[in-house]
Amino acid sequence: MKPAPFRYADPGTLDEALAVLSAEGAGAKVLAGGQSLLPLLSMRLAAPATLVDINRVPGLDSVEVTGDGVTVGALVRHNALLRDGAAARVQPLLARATANVAHPAIRNRGTTVGSIAHADPSGEMTSVLALTDGSVTVATPDGAETVGWRDLFVGPLETSLHGPAVVTSAHFSALPPRSGTAFAEVARRKGDYAVCGAGVVVTLDEDRRVAAVRASYVSVGLTPEVHDLTDAVVGKPVDGADWSAAGALARTLVDPDSDLHASADYRRLLVGVLTERTLASAAAEAAGRAA
Amino acid sequence: MTASVDTERTITVTVNGVPREATVPVRRLLSDALRHDLGLTGTHVGCEHGVCGACTVLVDGDPVRSCLMLAVQVDGRAVTTVEGLARDDKRGGQLLHPVQEAFRECHALQCGFCTPGFLMTIAAGLDKRDPAAELTEEEVDDMVGGNLCRCTGYANIKKAVHHAAATMKERQ
Numbered sequence: 001m002k003p004a005p006f007r008y009a010d011p012g013t014l015d016e017a018l019a020v021l022s023a024e025g026a027g028a029k030v031l032a033g034g035q036s037l038l039p040l041l042s043m044r045l046a047a048p049a050t051l052v053d054i055n056r057v058p059g060l061d062s063v064e065v066t067g068d069g070v071t072v073g074a075l076v077r078h079n080a081l082l083r084d085g086a087a088a089r090v091q092p093l094l095a096r097a098t099a100n101v102a103h104p105a106i107r108n109r110g111t112t113v114g115s116i117a118h119a120d121p122s123g124e125m126t127s128v129l130a131l132t133d134g135s136v137t138v139a140t141p142d143g144a145e146t147v148g149w150r151d152l153f154v155g156p157l158e159t160s161l162h163g164p165a166v167v168t169s170a171h172f173s174a175l176p177p178r179s180g181t182a183f184a185e186v187a188r189r190k191g192d193y194a195v196c197g198a199g200v201v202v203t204l205d206e207d208r209r210v211a212a213v214r215a216s217y218v219s220v221g222l223t224p225e226v227h228d229l230t231d232a233v234v235g236k237p238v239d240g241a242d243w244s245a246a247g248a249l250a251r252t253l254v255d256p257d258s259d260l261h262a263s264a265d266y267r268r269l270l271v272g273v274l275t276e277r278t279l280a281s282a283a284a285e286a287a288g289r290a291a
Numbered sequence: 292m293t294a295s296v297d298t299e300r301t302i303t304v305t306v307n308g309v310p311r312e313a314t315v316p317v318r319r320l321l322s323d324a325l326r327h328d329l330g331l332t333g334t335h336v337g338c339e340h341g342v343c344g345a346c347t348v349l350v351d352g353d354p355v356r357s358c359l360m361l362a363v364q365v366d367g368r369a370v371t372t373v374e375g376l377a378r379d380d381k382r383g384g385q386l387l388h389p390v391q392e393a394f395r396e397c398h399a400l401q402c403g404f405c406t407p408g409f410l411m412t413i414a415a416g417l418d419k420r421d422p423a424a425e426l427t428e429e430e431v432d433d434m435v436g437g438n439l440c441r442c443t444g445y446a447n448i449k450k451a452v453h454h455a456a457a458t459m460k461e462r463q
Contacts, residue, residue: 001339002318002320002323003320005316006317006318007296007297007298007317008296008297008298008300008317008318008361009294009295009296010294010363010364011294012294016293016294017294019293019294020293020294020296023296024296034359034360034361035341035356038320038340038358038359038360038361039340039341041318042339042340042358050296051317051361053363053364055364102437103436103437104354104412104416104433105347105354105355105356105412105437106341106355106356106359106437108353108355109350109355109356109360189436190432190433191436191437
């Protein structure tokens with residue numbers, strides 16, 4: 001339960017970080033909060049030759065909020081995002097999902113962007129990035145590029161990023177007008193990896209009828225996906241919509257796996273239950289915002 | 292300037308208010324550095340992958356799992372361990388932190404293995420909140436939910452959190 005030997009650098013600038021990553025080659029791994037990476041090292045599930053610790057790199061610890069959305073720097077800890085009132089006003093899903101990320105002591109250290117780059121399908125923020133149609137900005141020796149969530153996630157713990165690259169920020173789009181969100185999960189112990197989690201966005205039309213319903217799940221499937229549940233409830237008045245129909249539709253769309261913690265069937269059941277529950281809450285919020 | 296890539300480093304860290312220096316392999320976990328390099332065995336090591344919370348210490352005042360940080364990452368920073376929780380009194384003895392007192396009062400420990408982690412987590416949680424505000428059950432659950440205890444069933448630990456909070460309210 002100790003990490004295998006590695007080499008360590010803690011560059012003071014982004015350029016230096018990229019230079020070390022280039023020089024150290026494929027065996028180098030970026031270390032930010034380390035709350036997922038260090039357990040992997042200690043359990044010897046990963047043994048990178050070099051860790052490039054970006055914690056000393058300046059300029060990566062801010063949350064920028066505009067009308068378009070929220071841009072979260074690579075060194076913003078989960079707890080900082082959780083407490084960011086301006087970010088929560090533009091995209092309430094951020095605080096709601098972050099509150100479910102691990103335990104307070106882990107949120108003090110873990111970073112939101114790191115958990116996205118880690119691409120764990122049990123992570124909340126990968127799913128929130130998808131649901132908010134988000135993207136990440138990646139620094140490479142050839143310059144910065146933006147990668148949308150669909151192009152980022154390739155498989156469990158696998159992104160499309162190769163070669164020397166540092167994810168410097170993640171961008172989450174703002175909640176559209178007349179919309180509401182909710183996030184809920186079922187876990188063995190609050191703060192543990194979710195057996196199943198659900199984030200939803202409900203958008204109403206100008207007559208307070210359901211115009212769009214989208215959902216994304218945690219610990220369901222190999223990569224984050226966004227499911228369109230609009231057909232189950234489209235055109236229904238917000239107060240009279242049958243959210244269980246959307247839950248039933250969601251159950252047919254997901255393809256969960258079985259593992260030690262839950263069978264695929266149980267996860268599918270939870271998808272239905274959590275969808276119905278979160279949609280009711282999101283719809284109430286949407287109705288409030290549409291009023 | 293190129294960043295140096297090392298297998299060993301000498302770090303300076305303020306532990307419980309005292310500057311300490313240690314030369315450690317870069318793969319040394321903070322938990323092991325505290326115990327083995329600095330001789331502070333109050334920090335207990337349980338699962339070593341961030342699940343049990345026994346190794347929780349404060350880094351610059353915030354609780355973190357010391358098994359999920361490298362010792363080299365606290366270079367230049369301040370670490371508080373359970374050994375630093377009590378304060379010196381004027382007569383050369385020590386005054387327990389209200390959370391330590393409450394654990395004794397409420398019998399919130401049995402074997403004691405998880406206790407240092409609970410103490411650090413709860414002390415940080417209570418120290419950061421307004422002592423005058425009412426402490427809810429949900430707040431308590433959230434505070435201790437990341438720490439595992441296999442002896443007590445948590446009831447007395449939660450009682451101790453309330454006890455400590457009441458003491459801190461009285462003494463504010």
